[in-house]
Amino acid sequence: MPVATAFQTIGPYWHLIEHPEWADLTRFGASGEHLVLTGRIRDGDGAPVGDGAVELWQASPAASDVFPGWGRAATDAEGRFRFTTIRPGPLPGAGNAQQAPHVALSLFARGILTRLVTRVYFAGDPLNETDPLLSLIEEPARRATLIAHAAGDDAWHIDIRLQGEGETVFLDF
Amino acid sequence: MSDSFESAATFPPFAPGTQPDNDWAAYGSTHRRHPQQPALRIPQTVTETTGPRFTSAQLPAIIDLATEGGREAMGERIIVRGRVTDEAGAPVPHAMIEIWQANAAGRYNHARDQHDAPLDPNFKGEGRVFSDAEGWYQFTTVKPGAYPWRNHFNAWRPNHIHFSLFGAGFASRLITQMYFPGDPLLALDPIFRSVPDEAARQRLVAQFDIEITKPEWALGYRFDFVLRGRARTFFEE
Numbered sequence: 001m002p003v004a005t006a007f008q009t010i011g012p013y014w015h016l017i018e019h020p021e022w023a024d025l026t027r028f029g030a031s032g033e034h035l036v037l038t039g040r041i042r043d044g045d046g047a048p049v050g051d052g053a054v055e056l057w058q059a060s061p062a063a064s065d066v067f068p069g070w071g072r073a074a075t076d077a078e079g080r081f082r083f084t085t086i087r088p089g090p091l092p093g094a095g096n097a098q099q100a101p102h103v104a105l106s107l108f109a110r111g112i113l114t115r116l117v118t119r120v121y122f123a124g125d126p127l128n129e130t131d132p133l134l135s136l137i138e139e140p141a142r143r144a145t146l147i148a149h150a151a152g153d154d155a156w157h158i159d160i161r162l163q164g165e166g167e168t169v170f171l172d173f
Numbered sequence: 174m175s176d177s178f179e180s181a182a183t184f185p186p187f188a189p190g191t192q193p194d195n196d197w198a199a200y201g202s203t204h205r206r207h208p209q210q211p212a213l214r215i216p217q218t219v220t221e222t223t224g225p226r227f228t229s230a231q232l233p234a235i236i237d238l239a240t241e242g243g244r245e246a247m248g249e250r251i252i253v254r255g256r257v258t259d260e261a262g263a264p265v266p267h268a269m270i271e272i273w274q275a276n277a278a279g280r281y282n283h284a285r286d287q288h289d290a291p292l293d294p295n296f297k298g299e300g301r302v303f304s305d306a307e308g309w310y311q312f313t314t315v316k317p318g319a320y321p322w323r324n325h326f327n328a329w330r331p332n333h334i335h336f337s338l339f340g341a342g343f344a345s346r347l348i349t350q351m352y353f354p355g356d357p358l359l360a361l362d363p364i365f366r367s368v369p370d371e372a373a374r375q376r377l378v379a380q381f382d383i384e385i386t387k388p389e390w391a392l393g394y395r396f397d398f399v400l401r402g403r404a405r406t407f408f409e410e
């Protein structure tokens with residue numbers, strides 16, 4: 001049987017395929033509640049990751065001709081990235097479980113050989129309390145690394161730490 | 174730009190040893206960028222099993238990197254051709270493949286690349302192709318040059334082309350690099366060597382192919398991709 005091809009790092013020069021407009025998932029005119037998600041990525045020394053690629057994927061609302069469900073953003077010198085998208089709704093989980101609204105993020109950068117995957121949930125959503133994935137994380141401080149905080153009207157922010165104190169929970173599936 | 178690709182099937186785990194570990198001391202940039210906590214193992218849900226779709230109608234293909242505005246880039250023209258399949262060997266049709274690379278002198282058209290090698294006004298280094306109904310893709314470019322990097326004393330990256338692929342679901346996303354046969358730098362390159370399994374590592378090396386080679390025009394290389402996941406057959410439903 002064929003075996004999946006090995007990952008290699010995206011490296012520092014991936015911007016040759018960067019298209020900044022891809023960070024706006026509403027650019028084709030999708031309707032729904034808009035939201036801005038900003039984030040900041042730092043390494044084990046607390047230094048910003050200034051050459052990263054962040055990809056956002058959300059299964060809700062369902063992708064369509066006017067909503068790609070997917071976007072890519074570069075991090076700036078401060079490690080910051082920014083997406084504009086439509087607020088996701090709840091999703092079905094295993095069995096009868098319901099998943100709280102969330103988006104998935106893939107992180108790629110020089111010094112990351114495969115990819116790092118995490119999720120972003122939204123603070124204050126009552127479904128967070130029973131979300132099957134969040135429930136797998138026992139330590140509240142670890143769980144909190146997946147929860148974005150309100151940063152103004154329809155704006156949310158997530159801090160991502162690749163290593164060390166406050167290290168983000170990354171996912172394997 | 175896309176619509177959701179419905180795929181209720183879950184994706185099997187990667188075969189042991191066939192993927193690099195992000196904690197890889199020989200590659201200095203990993204030291205402060207790899208997580209120290211083990212990744213949280215989660216069941217796959219619709220978030221992991223579905224993914225974006227892209228079409229050439231929305232994102233135009235760029236199948237010839239070797240010319241820019243009708244002018245020829247400097248260097249050795251090559252054709253890269255291959256097939257995208259899943260782990261069952263079934264073709265992955267209409268997969269978007271993003272391509273980027275250094276020019277023939279080993280210099281990227283990128284502000285942060287300060288290697289003292291010439292830029293080529295006729296080479297940008299971005300490509301984008303889509304696999305056909307049978308999973309085949311092809312593009313034309315120039316062979317990228319080796320370039321130095323500061324990972325260790327006298328460190329040089331082997332000739333390589335960067336690739337990004339989107340398959341049937343979020344779980345099948347792939348970013349990788351293609352290398353060239355017979356390159357003496359491969360044995361010294363910590364990024365290539367980060368793949369533990371020897372056979373998996375060697376599959377990152379393209380094969381020279383006289384059938385792909387075009388007379389009086391360009392050498393041909395064969396490079397196949399296998400994306401995570403298996404096509405569902407009606408037996409599995």
Ligand SMILES: [Fe+2]
Pocket residue numbers: 011013275330333335
């Ligand atoms: Fe490179």
